[in-house]
Every structure is written in C-alpha cells, then in structure tokens.
Amino acid sequence: MDKISKRTFLKGAPVLGITAGGPILAGAATHSENPLSKQETLLDPHYYSESGWQFGSQAIHHGEQEGYQVTPISQDKCAPGYQRPGNLKNPTVAALLRKVMELEGTQAAVGGPCGMGIIAQTYMALLRPGDRVVAHRCNYDWVMTLLREYLPSWGIEVQFLDFNQPERLEESLRKRSAKLVHWEPYVNPSMEVLDTQRLVEIAKAFGALSLVDNTWLTPYLLQPAALGADLVMHSVTKYMGGHGNAMGGVVSGRRDLISTIDRSQNWLGGLLRPMDAFMVTQGVKTLPLRMTQHSKTAQVVAEYLADHPAVKRVRYGGLPSWNALGQQASPRGFGGMLGIEWKQDRVHQSLGNHVRLILNATSLGDPCSRIMARQEETDRGIPARYTRVSIGLEEADDLMADFKQAIEKC
Ligand SMILES: Cc1ncc(COP(=O)(O)O)c(C=O)c1O
Secondary structure, three states: OOHHHHHHHHHOOOOOOOOOOOOOHHHHHHHHOOHHHOHHHHOOOOOOOOOOOOHHHHHHHOOOOOOOOOOOOOOOOOOOOOOOOOOOOOHHHHHHHHHHHHHHOOOEEEEEOOHHHHHHHHHHHHOOOOOEEEEEOOOOHHHHHHHHHHHHHOOOEEEEEOOOOHHHHHHHHHHOOOOEEEEOOEOOOOOOEOOHHHHHHHHHHOOOEEEEEOOOOHHHHOOHHHHOOOEEEEEOOOOOOOOOOOOOEEEEEOHHHHHHHHHHHHHHOOOOOHHHHHHHHHHHOOHHHHHHHHHHHHHHHHHHHHOOOOEEEEEOOOOOOOOOOOOOOEOOEOOOEEEEEEOOHHHHHHHHHHOOOOEEOOOOOOOOOEEEEEOOEHHHOEOOOEEEEEOOOOOHHHHHHHHHHHHHHO
C-alpha cells in the first residue's frame, strides 16, 4: 500500500452499515486487519500501527471521518448509517473513539458523559448480584464511593487490598475467584505507582477481568492493553481532552465486553455528546506535546519542592525518592500529578489562601495548575498534611515562585 491509500485505510470507511453488537464498526474493521492483534506488536510499548506512523502522528490523523482533516460536529441523532436508538454511532463521537482505540491499541470503544458515567455503566453492564470485585485500596474519590457503597447495595462483594503488594491480589484470587479487578496505575490522590504488568498477569491467571483507569498517565505514557488489560478507561475530561472545556468518558478494550456495555446504553442512557467529543478530539491531537510538557514541568517543580524546608516529602512518580523501584517508568515521563507531605499543619491548611497563579480548586489534567488539600485517610494510604497538585502548562519558574511566596505567607 502506498502512503496515501494506507492513510485512507487507517481513517476507516465511513461508519456505515453498523450492526447491532458491533459498536465501532469502522474502527473495529480497521483493527481486524491491523497487526495490533499480534502479540509482538502489543508488547512493544512504543507500538505504531501498520501505517508506520508513530504515536504523535496517529494522534493527529487517525480516526477522522473520511475526507476530513477535522471531523465536523454532527448533532444529527440519525446521521445516515449511524441510526440505532440510544446509541453513540454519531460520526463526531466515532472519530474520537477510533482515535482512543488506535492510541490505546484496543479493539473497540464506547463513550459516556463523563469518567464516572462510563465507569458506572461498565459496572452495571458487566456485573450481577453475587459477583466479586477486587480493587486497590485507593482510587478516585467517587470510584471509592461506587465501590464502597453502591456495589455492595446491589449485592456485589467488593474487597479492597493494597496492590503495592501484588501477591495480596494473588492470594485473594487463589482463595476465591473474582469477576473484575480495578486499579489506577498512578493512583489518585495517593500517587502510589502500581505494577500494572504484574497485576494484569495475576488477574488473567485467575480468570478475572482487569479494568485499568488510565486517566492520569494516558496512552502516551502507558498502554495497559499492550500489557494485557481487558478494559482501559479514561475520564477524557482530563488529559485526553486537556483543556478543561469538555466532559466525557471512554472505555475501550475487548470487543465482546465493549459490545455488552454499548448495548446496555440503550436502556441506561448516558452518552458521550458530539460537542464534547469534538472538543476532546482536538485536544487528543496535541496529547504527546502536552504530556511531555506536563511531565517536564512537574519533574522540575517536584525536585524544587522536595528540597524545600517546609516539605517533608514529595510524591511524584519521576522522583527516585518516591518511586524507588522505577515502576511504570516511561522514558516520556510521569505526567502532571504530584503530592506534597508538609511538615506543618499551618502550611497544609492555609497554602490555598495564598497561591496567586495556582488555583486552589479541584479537577486536574488541563493547562491550569491546581492544589487541593486532603484529609488524612490511613486506609487509603493518604497521609496527614497532604496536598494533591496538578501541574498545568504554565512556566515552571512561575509555579515555583508561586509556591515559594505562598509558603512564606503561611
Ligand atoms: C483517575 C480518575 N478517574 C475517573 C475520574 C472521573 O472523571 P469525571 O470527572 O470525568 O467523571 C477522575 C476525575 O478526577 C479521575 O481522576
């Protein structure tokens, strides 16, 4: 194939002729003929598909609707070839899902209205009363609520373990099987760095599905599916979209599982909207550049803070003092999330009143840096006097100066 016809091929045919149970036909068709299914390609952390293009080029070109460099926003709920009640076969949404599949190296994808939306739908679609879920002791706050309160109330048993010791998962699954194992490779908000490869292997060995929340690292820094994960989810509200201007969630992975989730949307509702998908798609095109810059700036700020006399310890994946084993170490970096353990209560309590450039606010993964003071939660590995930081895309010098002046005022 010459370069042009390859490109046409990779963009996928217009998403026509979708059959029930085949959620993302154009993307899926691409993948059925794509060497990604070959193990050796999957195991290459810097995989690129048969176009020979690398990640950054795929992020820009892959998945756009045939004939377009920017897939238009289609608000048509019955676009030709996309009809099916309650579905997400909208051309604009399909463009984003195809990009996510290509970058994650997955077979199929389905979108939801936000990260929590797609996680909840995934659980509702795949789990039944009597099933068992095993999860790391710490995840995003509302995932914890879903796991702690809602799943048990639906008759689903949830066990929390410390996945820093993968052998704990092995022991648990050996004693009793589980339907699904859930974790974040770089944990919100504790900044623990888990051994995703090992955890995937254990889940697989005992017949459990692995659901990996890759919101924080993105496929640019880690591709869980290449390590064997069955499902990879994203709050695309965060780094994938990257501009804090759209909300969405995407889960991608095994075609059979995605079909089940896709089908459940017909009665659960909760779809990824075309306008949000369009905004996120534009963000994905610059994902490699943004993740590189988030990682560089966070590394500089983490090193600065680690030496600051007010600081007890900085938790950042790129610091050997925190990530001694170099877990998940991508040569491309660790993204923008770090945590600060303070020596004194007063800095922890009042830093937010004194920052000027940095926002004292929740959310993460966009150009604005933010801090959020956390309460101690020993069962989740969240220490006392702890602040979660999302390093944005401002200049590192300005961020360090802001931390310095704010700490001095505390
Ligand atoms: C790791 C992780 N997963 C899921 C979510 C939920 O995403 P959303 O806010 O889009 O519902 C978040 C939100 O911060 C998150 O950090």
